[in-house]
Amino acid sequence: xxxxxxxxxTALLDGPRHGYGIVAExxxxxxxxxxxxxxxxxxxxxxxxxxxxIELDREEAWQGxxxxxxxxxxxxRHALDAEARRLAANARLASTRLxxxxxxxxxxx
Amino acid sequence: MSRLEERYRxxxxxxxxxxxxxxxxxxxAAFLETMQTGDAETDEYLADHGRPSLAEVTSVLSLAxxxxxxxxxxxxxxxxxxxxxxLAVLAGVLTQAVMATAGLGITLWLSGALSWxxxxxxxxxxxxxxxxxxxxxxxxxxxxxxxxxxxxxxHRRVAQAVAAIAVVPQGIAVAVEQVTGPVPLTVAPWAMLLxxxxxVVAMSAFHRDAAAVARRPWLLALPVGILAVPVPLFVAQATxxxxxxxxxxxxxxxxxxxxxxxxxxxxxxxxxxRTLPWSLALVxxxxxxxxxxxxxxxxxxxxxxxxxxxxxxxxxxVAVLAVGVPLAVVAFRALRHLPPVSAAVEPQHTDP
Numbered sequence: 001x002x003x004x005x006x007x008x009x010t011a012l013l014d015g016p017r018h019g020y021g022i023v024a025e026x027x028x029x030x031x032x033x034x035x036x037x038x039x040x041x042x043x044x045x046x047x048x049x050x051x052x053x054i055e056l057d058r059e060e061a062w063q064g065x066x067x068x069x070x071x072x073x074x075x076x077r078h079a080l081d082a083e084a085r086r087l088a089a090n091a092r093l094a095s096t097r098l099x100x101x102x103x104x105x106x107x108x109x
Numbered sequence: 110m111s112r113l114e115e116r117y118r119x120x121x122x123x124x125x126x127x128x129x130x131x132x133x134x135x136x137x138a139a140f141l142e143t144m145q146t147g148d149a150e151t152d153e154y155l156a157d158h159g160r161p162s163l164a165e166v167t168s169v170l171s172l173a174x175x176x177x178x179x180x181x182x183x184x185x186x187x188x189x190x191x192x193x194x195x196l197a198v199l200a201g202v203l204t205q206a207v208m209a210t211a212g213l214g215i216t217l218w219l220s221g222a223l224s225w226x227x228x229x230x231x232x233x234x235x236x237x238x239x240x241x242x243x244x245x246x247x248x249x250x251x252x253x254x255x256x257x258x259x260x261x262x263x264h265r266r267v268a269q270a271v272a273a274i275a276v277v278p279q280g281i282a283v284a285v286e287q288v289t290g291p292v293p294l295t296v297a298p299w300a301m302l303l304x305x306x307x308x309v310v311a312m313s314a315f316h317r318d319a320a321a322v323a324r325r326p327w328l329l330a331l332p333v334g335i336l337a338v339p340v341p342l343f344v345a346q347a348t349x350x351x352x353x354x355x356x357x358x359x360x361x362x363x364x365x366x367x368x369x370x371x372x373x374x375x376x377x378x379x380x381x382x383r384t385l386p387w388s389l390a391l392v393x394x395x396x397x398x399x400x401x402x403x404x405x406x407x408x409x410x411x412x413x414x415x416x417x418x419x420x421x422x423x424x425x426x427v428a429v430l431a432v433g434v435p436l437a438v439v440a441f442r443a444l445r446h447l448p449p450v451s452a453a454v455e456p457q458h459t460d461p
Contacts, residue, residue, distance in 0.1 A: 019138065020143060037164050037168035038139050038143065038165060038168060039167075039170070039171060040171075041139065043171075043175065062138075065141075066134060066135075
């Protein structure tokens with residue numbers, strides 16, 4: 001799972017969002033580090049809909065345009081959970097090794 | 110519709126029609142929202158004078174490439190084109206790698222570095238590069254070998270970066286040599302450079318969705334290619350003066366005609382769907398070889414043996430057309446028989 005896809009799924013965890021809503025939420029979640037371009041966002045949404053990880057929730061009119069809201073499916077929730085566990089395990093592994101190799105600041109060498 | 114929206118919709122035309130039917134309005138709405146600043150005056154100005162940023166255009170371009178040059182999960186037609194482009198790129202990069210490796214081997218042999226091989230006879234001598242630019246061009250060209258290996262081993266970005274090492278200095282060397290060198294301006298180096306640049310860009314077809322390259326046959330193709338083409342060609346050109354009339358565009362034509370002939374025989378015994386990617390790939394390669402041959406014809410006019418060279422070039426063009434046109438006809442007919450394109454999966458309402 002790519003980082004943008006991971007953030008898109010995470011952005012949909014607390015409720016359905018429309019395209020721009022996802023862009024804004026991902027920017028917030030990643031503290032501005034991941035700024036999705038529209039082509040990349042819809043490339044990811046297309047894959048996620050195709051894979052059954054997200055689905056269309058509803059369409060709403062806004063300023064004369066139709067906004068499509070997407071929501072996470074149960075399958076998407078499981079995929080995100082599995083990816084989050086994998087990333088956490090990797091991070092734990094690295095942290096353990098880092099602690100083992102470098103002395104903790106403030107202790108004598 | 111604002112000018113900004115018009116401009117963005119124009120960019121979205123890069124995407125396949127089927128995909129646009131499903132996603133265009135949604136993409137436009139999201140894009141226009143990203144352009145809103147919250148200040149009415151600025152928003153009005155942007156609606157008239159704003160343009161999609163380079164990053165936005167690039168993201169659409171990259172999506173279009175992924176959809177049109179598809180991987181195994183794409184609909185049959187984009188997948189067939191995807192496979193065809195990838196095969197054509199692999200064949201093109203393999204040719205560059207084969208010629209670069211053979212060139213390096215022959216240079217080492219002539220300079221006496223390969224002492225385990227029989228020593229070259231006195232008439233085969235190493236011609237030193239005519240200028241430092243010529244030397245740069247030769248050395249940079251060797252980068253095609255690691256670029257090919259990286260591409261086959263699945264490191265597309267590395268392959269592109271390494272191939273750029275071959276292409277960029279060559280571009281500078283060609284420009285400097287053509288402007289300052291004693292030889293008159295010729296089309297051939299520029300045409301070759303354009304083909305190499307195309308190869309670097311087209312390596313993007315090996316995107317995330319594409320299947321991995323079959324390593325064994327492509328890695329094996331490297332030594333087989335070296336032994337089958339440049340080595341016998343070098344020996345033949347050194348001993349048979351008539352073969353010196355075969356230049357690089359001519360060699361490309363000869364190779365592609367041979368490959369298409371073999372392919373036409375092979376495809377007669379196999380189902381068309383299985384051979385279609387190679388048929389399309391060879392049509393792409395034949396078109397490139399034909400363009401290269403035609404574009405470099407003006408160079409021949411200035412040569413001493415121009416009558417013989419023009420005759421050979423005409424034969425090459427006729428041969429490519431004679432084999433390439435029938436192959437293109439059967440390939441496009443087979444492509445039309447594939448199921449219709451459905452570029453995107455339509456988002457469906459699912460009741461909770």
